[in-house]
Amino acid sequence: MYDASDPRAALAAARSAPAPSAFAGAEIGRFHAEPPQEDGPEGRTWYLRGQNFLVAHTEARPGAVLRRQAQPDEYVLLLMRPDTPARITAGGQVETVPGHSLVIVPPGDSGIALPEGGAVTRLFSTRSADLAARCANAESYAAPHPNIPPFEPWPAPPDGFRIRAYPLDVPPEPGRFGRIFRCTTLMINLIDPMDGPRDIRKLSPHHHDDFEQGSLALDGSFTHHLRWPWTPDMTTWREDAHVECGSPSLIVIPPPAIHTSRGTDAGLNQLVDIFSPPRRDFSEKPGWVLNAADYPMPR
Structure with a gap:
C-alpha cells in the first residue's frame, strides 16, 4: 500500500503467486x-x-587495491x-572514475585501486x-x-561486457522512483536522500511475492518494519519485527513479508535498495x- 504521492503507486499489479507455506526471517548486518x-x-x-546477491562493504585504506580473479x-x-x-582495471580496459559514481565491472579478472581509500561497497x-x-x-x-x-541472469549487453561508469549526480524527477541502474545480475536503486525523519503518515508498506529486497543504509539511521502473513498453519507464524539499524548496515527482507523503512536521523538518511535479478x-x-x-530486458 503506497501513499498516492509515491511513484510506485502506479506500478502494474503483481502476478498472483502460490500461497506460501513457509517463511524465512530477515537477515541483518549492522556493519557499524x-x-x-x-x-x-x-x-x-x-x-x-x-539468496541471489551479497554485499561487501569496505572501509579501504589509502592505496588499497580490491582484486577479483x-x-x-x-x-x-x-x-x-x-x-x-577509483582506478578500475578489467578486460584490458582501464578507467579512472570520480567519487559519487556507480560502476559495473565485467566478468573475469579486475582490480579496483583506491588512492584515497574510503568507504566503498561492492555488490555481487x-x-x-x-x-x-x-x-x-x-x-x-x-x-x-x-x-x-532459481536465479537467472538477464541478457548480456549487445556491445559486450566492459567497465561502465555512471555519475550519481542525477536530480529527482517527478514520477520517477529513485535512481535505478541494472546489469545482468543486479538492480540497484539509490533512493532519493532524505533530510530528517520520514513522515510517519506517508510510509509505504508493501510486499514482494518471490524475491528478496536488500536495503543498504549508507547514511543516517533507519527502522525497518516487517510483518509476515498468517497461514492456516500457526506454527509458521512470525512476530512483527521493528529492526533499528544505523549506517552502514544491510537488511535482507524475505518474501512475502510486508515491509516499509523509515529514516529516523535528524540529518541525512540514505538508503540503497538491491534486487537480484533485476525487477x-x-x-x-x-x-x-x-x-x-x-542492458536489454528478457523477452
Whole structure:
C-alpha cells in the first residue's frame, strides 16, 4: 500500500503467486557495530548475503587495491562519497572514475585501486562462491530460502561486457522512483536522500511475492518494519519485527513479508535498495532505469 504521492503507486499489479507455506526471517548486518569479516592491509570488509546477491562493504585504506580473479559475472561498485575516486582495471580496459559514481565491472579478472581509500561497497551475485562463504550469515543459506525461484541472469549487453561508469549526480524527477541502474545480475536503486525523519503518515508498506529486497543504509539511521502473513498453519507464524539499524548496515527482507523503512536521523538518511535479478516491473516503467539502453530486458 503506497501513499498516492509515491511513484510506485502506479506500478502494474503483481502476478498472483502460490500461497506460501513457509517463511524465512530477515537477515541483518549492522556493519557499524559488528566486527568485519576481513581486516587486512587493504582495509576492513563486512560481508552479508541474500539468496541471489551479497554485499561487501569496505572501509579501504589509502592505496588499497580490491582484486577479483576469474569473477564469474558482472558486479557493481558503489562510490557514494565524492572524495573516493577509483582506478578500475578489467578486460584490458582501464578507467579512472570520480567519487559519487556507480560502476559495473565485467566478468573475469579486475582490480579496483583506491588512492584515497574510503568507504566503498561492492555488490555481487552469490555465484561468487568464495565471497558467499565469507558472509557473516553464510550458514543461513545452507539450504535455499523459501518462496524464491532459481536465479537467472538477464541478457548480456549487445556491445559486450566492459567497465561502465555512471555519475550519481542525477536530480529527482517527478514520477520517477529513485535512481535505478541494472546489469545482468543486479538492480540497484539509490533512493532519493532524505533530510530528517520520514513522515510517519506517508510510509509505504508493501510486499514482494518471490524475491528478496536488500536495503543498504549508507547514511543516517533507519527502522525497518516487517510483518509476515498468517497461514492456516500457526506454527509458521512470525512476530512483527521493528529492526533499528544505523549506517552502514544491510537488511535482507524475505518474501512475502510486508515491509516499509523509515529514516529516523535528524540529518541525512540514505538508503540503497538491491534486487537480484533485476525487477521487471521497475524496468517496464519508461525512464526509471537510467542505463536501460545498455542492458536489454528478457523477452
